[in-house]
Amino acid sequence: MFSLDTHRPAAAFDLIGFNLSAELTYTNLLNMVDLAGVPVRSAERRPEHPIIVAGGHCTYNPEPIADFLDIVVLGDGEEVITEINAVVRDWKLSGRTEGSRENVLRELSHIVGVYVPSMYDVTYEGAALVAVTPRYPDVPERVEKRTVADLAEFPYPKTQLVPITEVVHDRLNVEVFRGCTRGCRFCQAGMITRPVRERPAEQVRTMVEEGLRRTGYDEVALTSLSTADFSGIEKLVGDIVQSTDDGPPVSVSLPSLRVDAFGVGIATQIQRARRTGLTFAPEAGTWRMRQVINKLIREEDLYSAVEAAYANGWRRMKLYFLTGLPTETDEDTLGIAELARNCVQLGKAHTKSPSVTVSVGGFVPKPFTPFQWFGQNTVEELRRKINLLRDDTRKSHGVQVKWHDPKATLVEGIMSRGDRRVGAAIEEVWRQGGTFQEWNERFDLDLWLAAMANHGLDPEWYTYRHRTEDEVLPWDHLSAGLHKDFLWQDWRDALAEVGLPDCRWTPCYDCGACTGYSIEHIVASATPPAGGSQGTGQDLGSSVPVTLLGRAPVGTGS
């Protein structure tokens, strides 16, 4: 293990950081720490070893990997990295004496956003988790996430690393905004990254222009959780396409497309060549189900998007769905097939053999979402639903169904909401050779079940069980800024099939993400994006009740 840029041995660094975005990569984390020549357990590390730190969405419940990490960062890294470095620098200057490792970890726990698992005691009563409490009075009882108030203050490094070996997403990535308040209840990213903070359009343009020039990439992705929602996105995209017109060809891509004709319009504007396929994520098959999950797309929105896509020369559509959602009935599952068939039907007016691929993932409840209390579907139930869908589409010409392995969904569920006891099983799976569990050909459920059993852990207790309001959750001592009663109310609203509008353009419902940290949404336009607000059906009128204008308006709107 060595660094990409200087080929320095990993263990020669002061800190080694991991970005964790998928639970099944945990055994690879252990493997990499081990390959670096560092003990995998935090307790066994000595002063000369690097500090092992992790961040990313998975670390909002870091308990299953708490024994392997020295520190965990919650939220945005921009500011906190400097603060961590300062503490580690002082430690280094002091000579990293025998026994000093615990002191530096304790000091790091004073930084807001930094969670040091070894500074906390975990108590259980039987199977139940009772409390996670700090071992010292100066260690915070609850660790708050870090939120950068203004992305404009943090342009990306001008001279970024460009890997020589081809990697996934091998392109210039420019983050146009962070956070999303669409409020999809299954979506952890949308909950934990609030509020919405847009980057000024001018800075985006500069970052794209300079980035392309310095890296030599011929592709740039404008990234965010829903890029079509960026204020003035049409003008921004137009400007970027125009500015690259006289140089070598550059392709601009939007990693996530909103399900409406507006989104397709933008995709068409930028992708002038090679029009092959488009991906939409309606997530659920019926309007009822979509109200439960608060993905408020009407069927008309999807059809207008698909119609626009076919009319603009796209030929293949991919639709993403979740199954195993709360209150899901077979009617909801079969609704997925119905939507897909209708999309194929629309395509027939434009092409001889339209093709719609339906991709179905098993739903895993995530911490800090309204669905964190929900008992996930069993492997058998998920398999039954997938078979239902397969049978129903068998004779539907043009509809292909693909699905995520329900067995992997189970293991993801164990780690998504697991507590510190699960760590022993993760270590055992790794010791038994269970690396690269994200890969179908390497995933091995038996390894996981055996490891869980060996440590007296019940997979079903961790995954299939509904939680009650008063249950202590393994991440209750951490905070993503969201009030727990907001999440509970949203969970009740979900069960009552009540949708919740996007708070960027409607009054605040006090989820806690802004008010708790005295920050605000930073959006350049106080009007919702053109093309409706993703089918919320809200008549927002001309006066939008927000006072969240962060900076001078640019682009369309206001």
Add this chain to the structure above:
Amino acid sequence: MRIRVRFSKTGKIRFSSHRDMARCWERALRRAELPVAITEGFSPRPKMHFGLALSTGHESLGEYLDIDLQEPEASALDLGALPERLTPFLPPGVDVEAVSIIERSELSLQEAVTVCTWLIEIPGVTPEELAAYVTTMLDAPALPVTRERKGKTVTDDIRPGIISLRVVGATPLDAPEQGALLEAELATQPRSVRPSELLAAFDPPRNEGRVCRTHQWIITDGARREPIPAHATSRAPAEVGAR
């Protein structure tokens, strides 16, 4: 205008594949803001024509790449300054050594080059033992090798592809394992002979240590020349890189 570029690939960068190198070149040309011609059509690509692929792990002192440049910008270019201009945008270990203009009518590198010269480290043999091997091989009427190709086992005679073999001496002192150095001229057409195949035909077979392609040759009417004439060299050839 079509230009031909000669470059070396030495040191750690030898572990990057031919395809990854091609992508590095695309990025380097864009960063250097060279007026590269672009293909027309649905998916525009820079017009670049690579020579014979170099196996991942092998070094080279003589790699070639043809690039089509756009007019009228190309005519204003200072070709002599191009090596200095391009090298900083390429990974350490890739050094551009010469550039020359070639006619569009010239055969592509892959067609034109028929022989390569290789410098091959063979660990675990002395130069004397290697000399004996070489004699045996050159005297052999045929050297059949078998390999898997698209699921089928194919047997070929590589003897016709071995143009010459010469023992250079002992491996450098910093080699991880002592051995001998072999200079081999191997044909690329009709069937390319790889250094590993040559060593597999030894009796007993040998594994290769460090391997470096030192020259590529175009043979016309019995006379051999390199794809860029020697006098076009604008830089001293790089030493085989650090380990």
